[in-house]
Amino acid sequence: MTDIKLKHYTENIHYEMEQTVRLMKKLQLQMFQKLGFDISLDEYAALDIVSINAGICQRDLAKLLLKDRANTGRILDSLEEKGLVTRFIDTKNNRLVKKMGITEKGYRKLNEITKKIEVHISSFAGNFSHDDVEKMHEMLKKFRGHLEDVVEMNI
Amino acid sequence: MTDIKLKHYTENIHYEMEQTVRLMKKLQLQMFQKLGFDISLDEYAALDIVSINAGICQRDLAKLLLKDRANTGRILDSLEEKGLVTRFIDTKNNRLVKKMGITEKGYRKLNEITKKIEVHISSFAGNFSHDDVEKMHEMLKKFRGHLEDVVEMNI
DNA sequence: ATAATATTGTTGTAAATGCAACATATTTTT
DNA sequence: AAAAATATGTTGCATTTACAACAATATTAT
Numbered sequence: 001m002t003d004i005k006l007k008h009y010t011e012n013i014h015y016e017m018e019q020t021v022r023l024m025k026k027l028q029l030q031m032f033q034k035l036g037f038d039i040s041l042d043e044y045a046a047l048d049i050v051s052i053n054a055g056i057c058q059r060d061l062a063k064l065l066l067k068d069r070a071n072t073g074r075i076l077d078s079l080e081e082k083g084l085v086t087r088f089i090d091t092k093n094n095r096l097v098k099k100m101g102i103t104e105k106g107y108r109k110l111n112e113i114t115k116k117i118e119v120h121i122s123s124f125a126g127n128f129s130h131d132d133v134e135k136m137h138e139m140l141k142k143f144r145g146h147l148e149d150v151v152e153m154n155i
Numbered sequence: 156m157t158d159i160k161l162k163h164y165t166e167n168i169h170y171e172m173e174q175t176v177r178l179m180k181k182l183q184l185q186m187f188q189k190l191g192f193d194i195s196l197d198e199y200a201a202l203d204i205v206s207i208n209a210g211i212c213q214r215d216l217a218k219l220l221l222k223d224r225a226n227t228g229r230i231l232d233s234l235e236e237k238g239l240v241t242r243f244i245d246t247k248n249n250r251l252v253k254k255m256g257i258t259e260k261g262y263r264k265l266n267e268i269t270k271k272i273e274v275h276i277s278s279f280a281g282n283f284s285h286d287d288v289e290k291m292h293e294m295l296k297k298f299r300g301h302l303e304d305v306v307e308m309n310i
Numbered sequence: 311a312t313a314a315t316a317t318t319g320t321t322g323t324a325a326a327t328g329c330a331a332c333a334t335a336t337t338t339t340t
Numbered sequence: 341a342a343a344a345a346t347a348t349g350t351t352g353c354a355t356t357t358a359c360a361a362c363a364a365t366a367t368t369a370t
Binding site for chain 1: 163164165168169170171172173176178179180181182183185203204207219221279282283288291292296297298299301302303306308
Binding site: 057058059069070072073074092093095096097098 | 346347348349350351352
């Protein structure tokens with residue numbers, strides 16, 4: 001039916017997507033550094049995820065952060081040391097886990113940073129129509145769906 | 156017009172795309188390891204790029220590989236040591252550069268690997284319609300275009 | 311002509327990341 | 341009940357990656 005022909009490396013969707021991600025990450029990082037925050041981009045992401053997933057355990061956070069358990073633990077060490085997150089032992093499915101919550105100070109930090117980067121994000125987002133963005137969300141979801149069926153992430 | 160509202164980290168396109176890229180990379184890597192090739196995935200990518208860009212210089216290869224100059228040089232060291240690529244001094248815009256070409260052995264290696272992974276790739280690609288893929292290419296190109304206007308990659 | 315700037319590639323180093331091994335506790339199997 | 345398997349988090353290490361400094365050469369500015 002569809003004549004499947006293996007393309008060259010730089011012609012594959014994986015390549016194009018990786019290139020795009022690299023650019024987006026660079027942009028975020030440049031913004032973050034220019035504004036001189038005292039937490040890293042990963043820490044900000046963790047903070048945001050925890051803020052809307054109260055009582056999440058480390059492994060689940062790792063899955064959302066797209067990091068492994070080890071590095072997720074390290075990110076939390078740093079956030080806890082800065083007093084932005086608190087960890088406590090609890091159980092999930094009758095198993096001991098480390099759950100966490102964002103502190104008052106953490107909320108302030110999260111809101112402060114979100115507010116400051118909002119301007120930059122929206123100025124860039126202005127380049128894309130609502131339809132474009134919706135379409136992209138759809139497509140990515142479809143792609144991911146198929147991938148998740150085949151690859152085990154092992155986190 | 157479009158009410159721009161900053162979403163949470165896991166709701167952004169950047170996040171979804173990074174997740175997808177991570178899955179794709181993992182799939183490629185798993186395939187590569189299972190088949191037990193004696194060159195890395197990066198080396199394979201470099202080989203493929205050089206094969207269709209005869210006489211490319213290192214910096215230009217770095218841009219296509221999405222690596223920095225240092226690591227591109229290291230990948231080439233390895234490929235040269237294995238006799239898959241040859242490097243030679245030449246000039247580009249009146250400047251001394253190291254250009255490269257793929258060797259006969261390199262061609263055989265490239266074709267051997269491409270043939271072996273073709274089966275896996277096409278079995279996965281079967282999940283997507285031609286239209287889906289085309290649409291994705293389009294969207295990604297548009298996104299990249301805007302990003303490249305704002306971010307300098309500094310390679 | 312001399313100095314300043316830019317391009318290309320290499321080296322060294324620090325940071326990020328992933329992975330395997332481990333410790334602990336719980337569930338499932340036998 | 342004992343053993344095997346599973347889930348969770350931590351530690352250590354090896355690999356990857358990014359980044360800055362450097363060397364060599366060429367271009368541009370003064």
